[in-house]
Amino acid sequence: MISSIAELIADRIGAMPAGERRAAQTLIASYPLIGLKTVAEFSAAAGVSSPTILRFVARLGFQNYSEFQSSLQDELAAQLQSPAIRTLNPPAPAGGSASPMLEATLDNMRETFRHLSDKQLADIAARLAERRGKTFLIGGRFTDPLARYMAAHLAVIQPDVFHLAGQESMWRDRLIDMGKRDVLVIFDIRRYQDSLVRFAEKAHQRGVQIVLFTDQWLSPIARFARHVIAGRTAVPSAWDSSAALFVVAETLIGAVTLQLEADGARRIREMEGLR
Amino acid sequence: MISSIAELIADRIGAMPAGERRAAQTLIASYPLIGLKTVAEFSAAAGVSSPTILRFVARLGFQNYSEFQSSLQDELAAQLQSPAIRTLNPPAPAGGSASPMLEATLDNMRETFRHLSDKQLADIAARLAERRGKTFLIGGRFTDPLARYMAAHLAVIQPDVFHLAGQESMWRDRLIDMGKRDVLVIFDIRRYQDSLVRFAEKAHQRGVQIVLFTDQWLSPIARFARHVIAGRTAVPSAWDSSAALFVVAETLIGAVTLQLEADGARRIREMEGLR
DNA sequence: CAAAATACGTAACATACGATACAGCGCTCC
């Protein structure tokens, strides 16, 4: 079975005329980047004319050049997004690694943090630590526990931390307490909940700064969010995994704590005394 | 020093207007592929207009969109050519790693699963899937969200799943419903809560099978537990990490789901139909 | 060796793409 364009080329390169073969070889040599550039650049790199390139992609079975490029991009996307399948060769059973679930989860975390700069985390932590206003947290059907988890920790080290629980109508009543100085932390992954989106929109209209934890496809709430954390959620299971978001949440909790300690927050010192 | 566009964005995202920030977040979320597509596609994905995308790349310092795309391609080329240096973010200065928090968490997970045999997980999953009795879940101050998370999932695929919330006196009243056929899942890490220990003991006396999620030093509840999952919790932070336990929980959820599907549970089939 | 078929490049064409001008809007700051 042929799963990549590279294989497809290898399969048919024998039946190609000279010019197209040069195109094929050029593409393989720096796969797949040349294929993402323009026809003119591709043809120049291969030392042939533009039409030859087009005939080449046509011979591979594509209707036009765009379709060919889209395929390459999809392939690249699949590679970049799932590090586990990055290598063409099976990824070294290395100890026969027990759980594919665990492997996927670890990859998700690495990927999530790869797309998350230290600076971004520091910014969010600073915003949460800066105690001008209140902090609200809320989550969706399966992610609300993450909101609770974060709220439980933050509430220990600073005042005015509220987890929004219960019915939609209950949160809506809290909107009236929210303003520009406040922060709303929302967890929302597929399938995105309309109620949350509506709530986020209203909060946004009131000037509340939103920190969104979502998946890589971005909840529509991203539209209103000041900060977006996009975590990987794909695992070999019937469910999506929130583990990567969980780890980001823990990291943030740690950063906020550190920040407050550095600020010499009296609350922290008092707390130590109480232990 | 700034070596990748991703870093450049992270550096300047704070100083961007809302629309451009959405562009930035969209790009980071599926880096760098969206940036290789057309302006129209990029803008659609970000939910903004084309000019906003162009202003975004201009703000990053590029003369035009092509120059921006070329940079992305060069970056990608460098990345693809040397598979060893795959990471886009500063590739972990050998030990000093960007996020020691992440490294510690990943280690914790590997360690946790190393001490956790497949058979043990399978046994617990089987016990949870075998639907003779009820399933109760409860957690401590910071771990209760984990219990909620697990309950939220299990409740979807099987009946008689209850999360025990609220005051201690409230759970105690539920003891009367518990018997030999039932399972109680408890999350308890340092500092172990007396209330939970007392509750576990009483449940144990009633013949309830206890599945305990705890840390490597083992909560006193381990004494009464049928199954013990000991997760690593140490991280460079003021708090302990529950991430490893979280991943075990997700793994179990997946395993139970699979088991029930295999059993051909009618509920699962009906659920699919409802989607 | 001749004639036909295939391959390839040049040049003209049409489309879709990036770029720009402009107007409406919201926000901040007096």
Added chain:
DNA sequence: GGAGCGCTGTATCGTATGTTACGTATTTTG
């Protein structure tokens, strides 16, 4: 509360790009 500024989207324009037609070169075959 009003004036100014900055941000964003709509509509338009010019152009770079993919595409096609056609003529020449090259190879193949009888």
